[in-house]
Amino acid sequence: MKNERILKASKQQHQLSEVVLSLKRQKRQRYFFLFYMALPGLLLYTIFRFIPTVLGLVISLFNWRGTSMHMTYAGLQNYKTLLNDPIFWKAAGNHLYIFLINTAVVFTFAILLAALLSSKRLRERGFYRVLFFFPSVVPAVIINVLWMSVLNPNIGLLNGLLRLIGLEGKSWLGDRTLVKNTIIFVMAWKSTGFYMVLFMAAILNIPTSIFESARIDGAGNIRQTFMISIPLIWEHVRTSLLFFIVTSSGLGFNVIFMMTNGGPNRASEILTTYMYSVSFGGESRYGYGSAVAFAILVLTSLMALLIMAVTKREVYEY
Amino acid sequence: MKKLKLKKRRRSPRSLREIISDILVRLPLLFYVVTIVIPFVFMLMNSLKTNKEFYANFWNLPAEPQWSNYTFGLQHSGILDMFLNTIFIVAGAEVLNIFSASMLAYVIARGKLKRSGLLYGYLMVGLLTPGVICMIPVFFVALVLRLYDTRSILVLVYAAFNMAFSVFVMVAFFKSLPTELEEAAFIDGAGYSQTFWRVMFPLTKPGLITIGVFGFLDYWNDYLLAMTLISTEAKKTVFLGVMKMQVANAVRTDWGPLMAVCIFAMLPVLIVYAIFQSRLMEGLTSGAIKG
Numbered sequence: 001m002k003n004e005r006i007l008k009a010s011k012q013q014h015q016l017s018e019v020v021l022s023l024k025r026q027k028r029q030r031y032f033f034l035f036y037m038a039l040p041g042l043l044l045y046t047i048f049r050f051i052p053t054v055l056g057l058v059i060s061l062f063n064w065r066g067t068s069m070h071m072t073y074a075g076l077q078n079y080k081t082l083l084n085d086p087i088f089w090k091a092a093g094n095h096l097y098i099f100l101i102n103t104a105v106v107f108t109f110a111i112l113l114a115a116l117l118s119s120k121r122l123r124e125r126g127f128y129r130v131l132f133f134f135p136s137v138v139p140a141v142i143i144n145v146l147w148m149s150v151l152n153p154n155i156g157l158l159n160g161l162l163r164l165i166g167l168e169g170k171s172w173l174g175d176r177t178l179v180k181n182t183i184i185f186v187m188a189w190k191s192t193g194f195y196m197v198l199f200m201a202a203i204l205n206i207p208t209s210i211f212e213s214a215r216i217d218g219a220g221n222i223r224q225t226f227m228i229s230i231p232l233i234w235e236h237v238r239t240s241l242l243f244f245i246v247t248s249s250g251l252g253f254n255v256i257f258m259m260t261n262g263g264p265n266r267a268s269e270i271l272t273t274y275m276y277s278v279s280f281g282g283e284s285r286y287g288y289g290s291a292v293a294f295a296i297l298v299l300t301s302l303m304a305l306l307i308m309a310v311t312k313r314e315v316y317e318y
Numbered sequence: 319m320k321k322l323k324l325k326k327r328r329r330s331p332r333s334l335r336e337i338i339s340d341i342l343v344r345l346p347l348l349f350y351v352v353t354i355v356i357p358f359v360f361m362l363m364n365s366l367k368t369n370k371e372f373y374a375n376f377w378n379l380p381a382e383p384q385w386s387n388y389t390f391g392l393q394h395s396g397i398l399d400m401f402l403n404t405i406f407i408v409a410g411a412e413v414l415n416i417f418s419a420s421m422l423a424y425v426i427a428r429g430k431l432k433r434s435g436l437l438y439g440y441l442m443v444g445l446l447t448p449g450v451i452c453m454i455p456v457f458f459v460a461l462v463l464r465l466y467d468t469r470s471i472l473v474l475v476y477a478a479f480n481m482a483f484s485v486f487v488m489v490a491f492f493k494s495l496p497t498e499l500e501e502a503a504f505i506d507g508a509g510y511s512q513t514f515w516r517v518m519f520p521l522t523k524p525g526l527i528t529i530g531v532f533g534f535l536d537y538w539n540d541y542l543l544a545m546t547l548i549s550t551e552a553k554k555t556v557f558l559g560v561m562k563m564q565v566a567n568a569v570r571t572d573w574g575p576l577m578a579v580c581i582f583a584m585l586p587v588l589i590v591y592a593i594f595q596s597r598l599m600e601g602l603t604s605g606a607i608k609g
Contacts, residue, residue, distance in 0.1 A: 029509070033511055038422050038425040038429075038437075040414075040417070040418035040422075041418035041421060041485065042437075044474065044481055045482065047459065047474075047478070048456065048475050048478030048479070049444045049481060050440070050444065051455070052455030052456045052459060053444075053452055055455040055458065055459070056451055056454060059454060059458060064458075066457070069462070113350075116343060116347070121340070128347055128351070131354055131355075132350060133595070133598075134354060137535050137591050138587070139538070139539035139541070139583070139584060140539060140541055140557075141541050141557040141561050141580075142580050144564070145576065145577070146358070146360075146361055149577075150356075150360065155372070155373060157360055189353060189354075197602060201602075201603030202603075242446075246445070246446055246447065247449075249450050250542065254541060258541075258561065258564075275450075275453070276453070279453075280453075280546060286457075290454050290455070293453070296448065296451050297447060297448070300448055
């Protein structure tokens with residue numbers, strides 16, 4: 001009797017420990033599974049994206065010619081040179097001008113176009129949507145060839161048209177006062193459609209009942225756009241602004257590097273093209289280039305903070 | 319029949335004011351349309367002209383389409399080999415990015431880890447810092463790993479640069495799938511990896527297409543990274559070749575073949591855009607609306 005009970009209890013205990021064991025095994029299996037699932041992505045991201053972001057700071061403290069792995073420690077020398085470099089300051093000024101104006105232009109037009117195209121009266125809006133989005137997928141090199149041929153002072157399409165209506169053609173990319181605005185135009189031409197599509201979706205996502213009750217209250221289309229559509233998508237606009245400021249410096253580099261390479265006489269030099277020209281562009285001052293890269297990061301963050309502060313509004317829920 | 323009648327009645331005759339406002343609204347739209355369409359038409363036209371015609375009058379149609387511009391451009395610039403290079407590099411980056419990003423996203427979305435927010439924030443760095451500032455360090459890493467001037471470095475770097483974005487899209491996607499699916503798979507005796515590969519992964523096809531299309535456009539259109547990481551002619555990507563022709567064009571002008579090569583290099587983008595444009599915009603906007 002007693003023996004039997006002991007036997008039973010030990011059996012139960014045995015089963016229990018087996019359950020615990022199998023749970024433990026399962027847990028181990030689960031961690032192993034999660035580990036090997038996360039590993040490839042994390043490794044790639046860490047080695048080729050995260051480490052480089054941090055490494056830039058380290059390289060900026062060295063002098064490095066790029067031909068071998070030989071580096072000499074320079075402390076803050078590169079940053080001191082940077083602060084006394086008139087070209088750097090000029091490039092920083094151009095950088096601010098081009099990106100702030102470009103952001104304003106892109107977002108103004110994207111929002112207005114989105115509001116316009118969300119109106120049901122435009123029956124061909126699908127066509128506009130597909131066409132306006134298109135420039136944002138066109139390769140930067142093609143954009144360069146395309147606009148170089150349109151803007152060419154002698155044989156370009158634009159000056160030809162201007163001459164046809166009796167105006168004088170201009171050197172769009174060769175004139176120091178014009179070049180920055182020409183570049184802003186090309187960049188805005190490429191980016192606007194992308195954000196327009198984003199905002200259009202956001203506006204179409206607003207419940208129609210809100211618009212209907214506004215219409216009953218006597219609000220016209222324009223009033224509805226400024227009082228309802230734009231305030232209600234404002235948070236999307238701000239998120240997109242942040243994304244745009246971060247990504248547009250890459251686009252800016254592509255456009256300016258190919259179309260003017262910072263010229264004429266550095267009138268369109270921005271920090272990214274300057275970073276390239278002091279490092280890969282022949283001077284081989286990679287340490288100094290990294291200091292410029294750090295300045296790009298600082299300036300981009302400052303622009304982001306500024307724009308976020310300026311655009312802060314009350315958030316409307318719907 | 320009844321429906322048709324109803325529809326017809328609803329469209330009231332338009333007043334003059336409405337017609338004028340319709341036209342006025344379309345004017346700025348038309349301007350934007352023109353700035354997009356005309357340059358491309360110009361490019362297409364000039365790809366079929368002789369140099370003489372090009373200088374004589376740029377908006378005349380070519381007297382006789384010079385298809386030889388295409389054959390000449392493709393044969394004499396090495397563009398075809400570069401085109402093939404690009405195809406291999408893009409395909410490699412696509413596979414690497416799609417698989418590793420969706421695996422990582424699954425861990426973040428469904429791994430039930432206590433610190434998955436930390437992982438998320440770690441990836442956020444890749445979205446909130448401009449990629450351009452990594453140019454010099456990536457060059458350094460490529461030298462250290464002895465991968466500088468190889469096609470594999472481009473595959474790795476492309477996949478890595480798009481990792482954060484792809485993971486974010488996929489995390490949102492995995493979170494939208496019901497948990498019952500996984501539980502059912504477990505009850506049926508599937509292990510962890512079986513559940514993922516057999517049940518969850520196939521279900522995310524729309525998400526995979528989204529990150530695939532965005533990735534394709536990024537990798538194919540890239541110029542910056544290819545320029546910094548590749549120096550040998552035989553390993554160059556297609557746009558490095560186009561750019562070289564464009565630079566040479568400043569000295570020895572040959573517009574026809576240059577335009578022809580441009581159109582050729584852009585063709586894959588056009589095809590992908592034509593097929594996937596609705597998916598592209600959907601992917602974009604679904605992410606936007608979820609925040």
